[in-house]
Amino acid sequence: MYKNDTIVALATPAGSGAIAVVRLSGSEAHEIASKIFVPAFAKADSKSTSELYHNLGANTVTLGHIYDGNRMVDEVLLTKFNAPRSYTGEHVVEISCHGSIYIQQEIIAVCLKNGARMANAGEFTLQAFLNAKMDLNQAEAVADLISSESETAHQIALQQMRGGFSSELKELRGQLLNFASLIELELDFSEEDVAFADREDLKRLLSESQQTLRKLIDSFALGNVLKTGIPVAIVGEPNVGKSTLLNALLNEEKAIVSDIAGTTRDSIEDEINIDGVRFRLIDTAGLRETTDTIEGMGIQRSYAKAEQSKLVLYLLDATQLNTAPRIMHCLMRIQILREKFPDKPLVVIVNKIDQITGLEHAEITKQINSKSPETILISLSAKSRAGVDELKTALVSSFKSGALSQDDTIVSNARHYDALQQAYSSLLEVQEGIENDISSEFLAIDIRATAESLGIITGEITNDELLGNIFSQFCIGK
Incomplete structure (x- = not known):
C-alpha cells in the first residue's frame, strides 16, 4: 500500500466501446491533469492552461483535449472532484474519452509519464477505506x-x-x-x-x-445461496421427463432427451434467473435399481446432488400413474425423499398431463393430496411447456425470503x-x-x-x- 501515491487505471471494462473512463486519484491528480488537459475554451482566455484547470470548480464536467506534449491524443470530458468529497477521499479526475483501446492506453501512458502509477486491483476502493469513506464490510460490498x-x-x-x-x-x-x-x-x-x-x-x-x-x-x-445461486435438484425415475423439464426451464436444448431409460448418467447443471432470483438447476440420473456400473454411479451422484441442493423437485410420469399400486409406489418414494432430506422443501411434479384425460389427472392429484396432504404438488407438461410458469412461481416463492423485503441484514x-x-x-x-x-x-x-x-x-x-x-x-x- 502506498497511500500517498497518485494512481491511474481504466475504470470501465477493457475493450473497445463508445466511451471509456480513465480515473486518476491521489494528492497529485489535479497537478497531473493540469499538465495534460486543455479546456476547449482555452483559446479565448489569456490565462495559462494550468491556471484555467485549477480554476475549474469541483464536481464539474469540462469539454477539452488531452495532450501529450504538443500532440493531441483525444477530445474528452473531464470530471473534477476535490478531496475529501470524492469516492476515494482523495483528489479524483475522471477522463471520459472515446472507447478506442489505443486512446485508452495513450491517456493512461501520458498520466504515467507525468507522475502517476498504475493502480493495483481494488486500490481506488482501498483508498476510500483508508480515508474512512467506508468501512471494510462496505468496501467488500x-x-x-x-x-x-x-x-x-x-x-x-x-x-x-x-x-x-x-x-x-x-x-x-x-x-x-x-x-x-x-x-x-x-x-x-x-x-x-x-x-x-x-x-x-x-x-x-x-x-x-x-x-x-x-x-x-x-x-x-x-x-450464500442467494449470492451464488440456489441449487435445485431435479430427481425421479428414468423417462419421467427430467431432462425435458430442464430444457423447458432454461428454454434451450441443454440436456439430451431420449426414450431410452438411463440416458442421463451424470448430473447436468445450468443457471436461470427467475424474477431476480438465481437458481442452479441440476438434472440427475434416473432413480432405479440397475446392474449397470456407470448408471449406478450416476444414481449415487443423484442422491449426492439432492443432498447438496436447497430444493428438490421430484418428477412423476402421469401416464404411469394409472393403477393404485403405481400411485402407492410413488407415494412411498415421496416419503423416502422426505425422510432422507427432512430439511429441504420438496416439490412433487406430475409431468406429461397432456397425455392423460382430465378425469385421470383429477384422480391422480386427489390420491396424492389425500395420502400426502402436505405435498407441494404441481401439474405440467414439460414437452409442451404448459404449467412451467406455475413451477417458476413456486420456485421463487420457496426462496423469496421475507427478510429481504424487510431490509433485514x-x-x-x-x-x-x-x-x-x-x-x-x-x-x-x-x-x-x-x-x-x-x-x-x-x-x-x-x-x-x-x-x-x-x-x-x-x-x-x-x-x-x-x-x-x-x-x-x-x-x-x-
Whole structure:
C-alpha cells in the first residue's frame, strides 16, 4: 500500500466501446491533469492552461483535449472532484474519452509519464477505506455489487453498502469494549472489592448480543445461496421427463432427451434467473435399481446432488400413474425423499398431463393430496411447456425470503461468517465465565476477543495481509 501515491487505471471494462473512463486519484491528480488537459475554451482566455484547470470548480464536467506534449491524443470530458468529497477521499479526475483501446492506453501512458502509477486491483476502493469513506464490510460490498448477477444478490450488496450491518456491529463492539474497560478498572481496585461493571447489565448485553449474532450467522445459509445461486435438484425415475423439464426451464436444448431409460448418467447443471432470483438447476440420473456400473454411479451422484441442493423437485410420469399400486409406489418414494432430506422443501411434479384425460389427472392429484396432504404438488407438461410458469412461481416463492423485503441484514460473505462464529464462541465463554465467577482479568480477555472478531469484519482491526487478500479480488479500476 502506498497511500500517498497518485494512481491511474481504466475504470470501465477493457475493450473497445463508445466511451471509456480513465480515473486518476491521489494528492497529485489535479497537478497531473493540469499538465495534460486543455479546456476547449482555452483559446479565448489569456490565462495559462494550468491556471484555467485549477480554476475549474469541483464536481464539474469540462469539454477539452488531452495532450501529450504538443500532440493531441483525444477530445474528452473531464470530471473534477476535490478531496475529501470524492469516492476515494482523495483528489479524483475522471477522463471520459472515446472507447478506442489505443486512446485508452495513450491517456493512461501520458498520466504515467507525468507522475502517476498504475493502480493495483481494488486500490481506488482501498483508498476510500483508508480515508474512512467506508468501512471494510462496505468496501467488500462494492465488489459484491459489481459481481451481482441477480436482483437478490444486488439487494444484499446494497444492504451492506448502506452500512446498517456495520453500524449494528460497531454499536455492539463499543458496548462490549466499554464493559471490558470497566472490568479492567476493577483490577486497579481489587483490594477494595469495588465493582464498576454491573454484572446484570452485562448478562443482558450478552443475551442480546447472542441473539443478534445467532441471527446473522443463521442468515449465511440463505445469503450464500442467494449470492451464488440456489441449487435445485431435479430427481425421479428414468423417462419421467427430467431432462425435458430442464430444457423447458432454461428454454434451450441443454440436456439430451431420449426414450431410452438411463440416458442421463451424470448430473447436468445450468443457471436461470427467475424474477431476480438465481437458481442452479441440476438434472440427475434416473432413480432405479440397475446392474449397470456407470448408471449406478450416476444414481449415487443423484442422491449426492439432492443432498447438496436447497430444493428438490421430484418428477412423476402421469401416464404411469394409472393403477393404485403405481400411485402407492410413488407415494412411498415421496416419503423416502422426505425422510432422507427432512430439511429441504420438496416439490412433487406430475409431468406429461397432456397425455392423460382430465378425469385421470383429477384422480391422480386427489390420491396424492389425500395420502400426502402436505405435498407441494404441481401439474405440467414439460414437452409442451404448459404449467412451467406455475413451477417458476413456486420456485421463487420457496426462496423469496421475507427478510429481504424487510431490509433485514443477510450475511453472504464467508469471511464475515467466520468472524461472527468466532465472536459468538467468545460470547459463550464470557457467559460461562460469569456463571463460574472467574477472575475479572480473564473475563475482560474474553470480552475483548469478541470485540476483536467484530472489529475484523468492519476493518477497525486489520493488517496489510488481510487488506491485500480482500482487495486483490477486486477488478482493476475499482
